[in-house]
Amino acid sequence: xxxxxxxxxxxxxxxxxxSIYGLMALGLTVIFGVLKIVNFxxxxxxxxxxxxxxxxxxxxxxxPVAGIFVAILATFFLGVLIEKALLTPLYENxxxxxxxxxxxxxxxxxLFLINMALAVFGPFQKSAPALTGGxxxxxxxxxxxxxxxxxxxxxxxxxxxxxxxxxxxxxxxLRAISQDRDTSAIMGINAKRLGxxxxxxxxxxxxxxxxxxxxxxxxxxxxxxVPAIKSFVIIVLGSMGSIKGAIYGSLLVGLVExxxxxxxxxxxxxxxxxxxxxLILLFKPKGLFGGxxxxx
Amino acid sequence: xxxxxxxxxxxxxxxxxxAGCASNTTQSSGASSAGGGGADVIKIGGIGPLTPPGSPVLxxxxxxxxxxxxxxxxxKGGVLGKQLQLFYEDSAGSPEKGxxxxxxxxxxxxxxxxxxxxxxxxALAEIEVAKRDNIPFIVAxxxxxxxxxxxxxxxxxxxxxNSMFSKRVxxxxxxxxxxxxxxxxEDSDWGIGNVDLLKKQLTDKNIPFKSIVVDRNTKDFVPQLxxxxxxxxxxxxxxxxxxxxxxxxxxxxxxxxIAPSAKTAMLMGGADAAYPExxxxxxxxxxxxxxxxxxxxxxxxxxLTQPMxxxxxxxxxxxxxxxALHAYDTVLLLADAITRAGSTEPAxxxxxxxxxxxxxxxxxxxxxxxxxxxxxxxxFMQYTxxxxxxxxxxxxxxxxxxxxxxATPDK
Numbered sequence: 001x002x003x004x005x006x007x008x009x010x011x012x013x014x015x016x017x018x019s020i021y022g023l024m025a026l027g028l029t030v031i032f033g034v035l036k037i038v039n040f041x042x043x044x045x046x047x048x049x050x051x052x053x054x055x056x057x058x059x060x061x062x063x064p065v066a067g068i069f070v071a072i073l074a075t076f077f078l079g080v081l082i083e084k085a086l087l088t089p090l091y092e093n094x095x096x097x098x099x100x101x102x103x104x105x106x107x108x109x110x111l112f113l114i115n116m117a118l119a120v121f122g123p124f125q126k127s128a129p130a131l132t133g134g135x136x137x138x139x140x141x142x143x144x145x146x147x148x149x150x151x152x153x154x155x156x157x158x159x160x161x162x163x164x165x166x167x168x169x170x171x172x173x174l175r176a177i178s179q180d181r182d183t184s185a186i187m188g189i190n191a192k193r194l195g196x197x198x199x200x201x202x203x204x205x206x207x208x209x210x211x212x213x214x215x216x217x218x219x220x221x222x223x224x225x226v227p228a229i230k231s232f233v234i235i236v237l238g239s240m241g242s243i244k245g246a247i248y249g250s251l252l253v254g255l256v257e258x259x260x261x262x263x264x265x266x267x268x269x270x271x272x273x274x275x276x277x278x279l280i281l282l283f284k285p286k287g288l289f290g291g292x293x294x295x296x
Numbered sequence: 297x298x299x300x301x302x303x304x305x306x307x308x309x310x311x312x313x314x315a316g317c318a319s320n321t322t323q324s325s326g327a328s329s330a331g332g333g334g335a336d337v338i339k340i341g342g343i344g345p346l347t348p349p350g351s352p353v354l355x356x357x358x359x360x361x362x363x364x365x366x367x368x369x370x371x372k373g374g375v376l377g378k379q380l381q382l383f384y385e386d387s388a389g390s391p392e393k394g395x396x397x398x399x400x401x402x403x404x405x406x407x408x409x410x411x412x413x414x415x416x417x418x419a420l421a422e423i424e425v426a427k428r429d430n431i432p433f434i435v436a437x438x439x440x441x442x443x444x445x446x447x448x449x450x451x452x453x454x455x456x457x458n459s460m461f462s463k464r465v466x467x468x469x470x471x472x473x474x475x476x477x478x479x480x481x482e483d484s485d486w487g488i489g490n491v492d493l494l495k496k497q498l499t500d501k502n503i504p505f506k507s508i509v510v511d512r513n514t515k516d517f518v519p520q521l522x523x524x525x526x527x528x529x530x531x532x533x534x535x536x537x538x539x540x541x542x543x544x545x546x547x548x549x550x551x552x553x554i555a556p557s558a559k560t561a562m563l564m565g566g567a568d569a570a571y572p573e574x575x576x577x578x579x580x581x582x583x584x585x586x587x588x589x590x591x592x593x594x595x596x597x598x599x600l601t602q603p604m605x606x607x608x609x610x611x612x613x614x615x616x617x618x619x620a621l622h623a624y625d626t627v628l629l630l631a632d633a634i635t636r637a638g639s640t641e642p643a644x645x646x647x648x649x650x651x652x653x654x655x656x657x658x659x660x661x662x663x664x665x666x667x668x669x670x671x672x673x674x675x676f677m678q679y680t681x682x683x684x685x686x687x688x689x690x691x692x693x694x695x696x697x698x699x700x701x702x703a704t705p706d707k
Contacts, residue, residue, distance in 0.1 A: 006523075006526045009518075009522050010522060013519060014519075124571075125543060125576070126576060127579065217515040217516070218515075218577050220540060221348075222349075223515075223540075226513050226515060261520075261523065262519075266519045266523045267520075
């Protein structure tokens, strides 16, 4: 068993981080599914969530779990506001080249938020208090309790999100918009308002992921770049816009990276997920779950 | 076709973001007498990382220290009867951004000499621009051997180089009696250069080692740390990382119970160990950490050192690390060279730099320039308390200035 423990440790670590990136990828999918845009500022909502949680737990001295809730609320409302301010021209026929507009506006927002964070919070790294201290000794492997709790909260948030999407009126309406925006509007769904809510939901999932990983990976202005790229890999791998794809994609990335690290070399850890992405796109160009149906 | 265009645009933008061009801050700061015409001022250039992927902390420190030196010199009457004016550009620690920052300093600001930079990858690209335009360039804090090994006559450096660093690290490893060494290094020129040199020297001395080079954007080092300790029991882990990475390695190695522990020590190679962020980011994990620096207040350097340290702290509210001291030295060297040359012609400044024998902050006058490199000392310290100030850390090595022996953690 002792021979297996290094492999087990790698796998568990990969799955813990994978589940939190999964949360972020799901947020990206929700935004893509409903608004049909790729949010290039997703990593910055992750960063803002981490800062919100940091200030609540470190500066105000509240429990880190309270920091996560504040981060979720703050990034949700910020997301809603940003969608209303910057993305509504897309649906009011004010812009001619909608895809380019969405791409440039979210990319510009990303640059703005990074530079704003540099100016407001400074370039120095901060560390939010761990969700819980100590380690969990399972005999064969020892795990950091903070990381395990972060992964459990991430899974709980994923399940809540799936419940909202599949079992509530809001979810049904969002799915309807994702299938046909115009028809759902004719049916009486306020697509404009729900578009803002969808962006807010997506942003708050990135914010939650940032709040969960802030204590693990430090808080600083450019912290969102790598998780955002991982999320892009996950959603493309699982099929753009597929919720199932985002969840399975994140687990697959976590597994593949861990196995690659164990059997090949830890030096090329990030290469493995890109390699699997290339292979899947070669053989299944539409991704693992093919097609861009949001509720697939 | 339109989709392909959009995808290409998206891909280019993503690459730009990855390359760290995300934040394009460019700053210029100069003496109050900025005239613009160049008649009353001597323009010198400063360069360093103010935005990621470089270390903004390091770049800001270099900038503030160079400005402090400029202000000090101007207060004493300037150089050749003129005030010095500093133009500082952001290199983001990346080769492409560094080269364009150099172009701007030389072509637009028309500086007579340049100093700064804290990342080898960027410095190696920047020296090519300096060489092409024959502008004297003193590298402040980039350690790659290649910077001065290329033999460019207008390129100088005040920081230690990798050969010296790795030689001292192996000397410390031998001195402390470590038998098995693990190396975790970032994939920068500084990191890779050091790993190669360390591997060669450890092989020559028959000291077993295991090494891993990682992407400098990595945040989760648990896989690498687990791999380094798989079937191998290192006595010391050499953490050859800078910026966020070096803190995360300390934090995550502590969480795993790997190091610093009773069985395994950890040495941090970058300047970051002396920043206050080490306690903010690693908490108690940095207790017992061994780190190196070419400067420590317990080991006296020159008479200029303490006044500069005091002035820097008063002005910026935080203590300078050795990077700031080296940056300050670059301006002293330039001012001295311009004075002795009696001219602001780049070729004459270069010639004067070759002959410089100056009392600096980190090097004594009699040493002079050694193959375009003023080599400062290198000290090994250990934090023995949580939240300990770098000034209170104990010096372990070299033996002639050591203040304590290595303190081993209880578990």
